[in-house]
Amino acid sequence: MNKAIIFEPNKFFKQLKKNVFSFGVILLVLLAIGGSYSFTQKAKKPKVKKVIFIIGDGMGLAQISGAMSESTDRNAFERFKVIGMSKTSSADNYVTDSGAGATVFAIGKKTFNYGISVGTDSLPYPSLFEMMKKKNMATGVVVTSSITHATPACFYAHVSSRKSEDDIAEFLLKGNCDIAIGGGTKFITDRKDKKNLTELLQLNGFIVKTDTTNNFEPFSGNKQVYTLAYDGMKRKLDGRNDFLKLASMHAISQLNNNKNGYMLMIEGSQVDWGGHANDYQYMKTELYDLNQTINAVLDYAEKQGDVLVVVTADHETGGLSLHPNKDDKKQFTANYSTSGHSGIMVPVFAFGPGAELFGGIYENTQIHYNFKQLLGLE
Ligand code: MG
Ligand code: ZN
Secondary structure: OOHHHOOOHHHHHHHHHHHHHHHHHHHHHHHHHHHHHHHHHHOOOOOOOEEEEEEEOOOOHHHHHHHHHHOOOOOHHHHOOEEEEEEOOOOOOOOOOHHHHHHHHHHOOOOOOOOEOEOOOOOEOOOHHHHHHHOOOEEEEEEEEEOOOHHHHHHHOOEOOOOOHHHHHHHHHHOOOOEEEEEOOHHHHOOOOOOOHHHHHHHOOOEEEEOOOOOOOOOOOOOEEEEOOOOOOOOHHHOOOOHHHHHHHHHHHHHOOOOOOEEEEEEEOHHHHHHHOOOHHHHHHHHHHHHHHHHHHHHHHHHHOOEEEEEEOOOEEOOOEEEEOOOOOOOEEEEOOOOOEEOOOEEEEEEOOOHHHHOEEEEOHHHHHHHHHHHOOO
């Protein structure tokens, strides 16, 4: 029998259909592999996995120049080789507030003053911390204000007014901020709605400690909410001791347990408060406190080699200038021009992998995009 010349239409088309089908399947598989390949190509590999972001609220060049010229401590700011300038205007004001000022760091969008990580449409936009949690990275804030104050709030909450600190505290339940240390006990335990936030946080896996002692006693835990003061922390002048440095280094040691990486936001919140009070001594001692913390962080980062440290401000406070001192020409007189904020550019200091991105003059939103790019976030 000669197989070759027998044409069986049914068999032929069946075979053809089968071949077309397998060809289709192969094509789909190839497309899928190609697609996922180009997708992984697009999702940038993180250059940096560990970020310590330090904000001196209200810390402009006059604050740094004045305070550090009188300090006997090592000047931490002079340890940075990469320096930039950030333009701080908000969406509706040349002179920003701390809500709009930290919103840009967290979500990369300018918003109206008092907004907390919402756009000008009052809608929430994804923050760095939220993007990082999707990649199972660790996040935290350590501040000398309440943990629900405008600056830290922007990193884990979305509300249209910074004044809603009770509401901001509830955002901690969402788990986008693993470690929160600072003041603000009243927003956890003495709330207007009488909710027991301690219990709710514990149900969400947090170790919670709330007191009003201002006395930092570290405890271990990858998820912790620790408030040490009823509202803001004590002033350094009134005996806050080394809380900021100790709590920051402790938070770093806890966040570092996460092998996927972390971001810790440390805020010298009260540099701003000294400015509002036009109280140079208050401002100066808060800046010394921050300087000491930055030195400790840089010592650590130098040893580790894989930690990006960025220090900046959300805005300047007080319109501070250093005028000639009539009695002693080698001294200056600290002169405030407002009890509010000013619209001057603020410095950005960067150290470690990816630091070079922070050189130059740019809008404050750029700081968000630099972090996003370096951490490989989408
Ligand atoms: Mg602040
Ligand atoms: Zn302020």
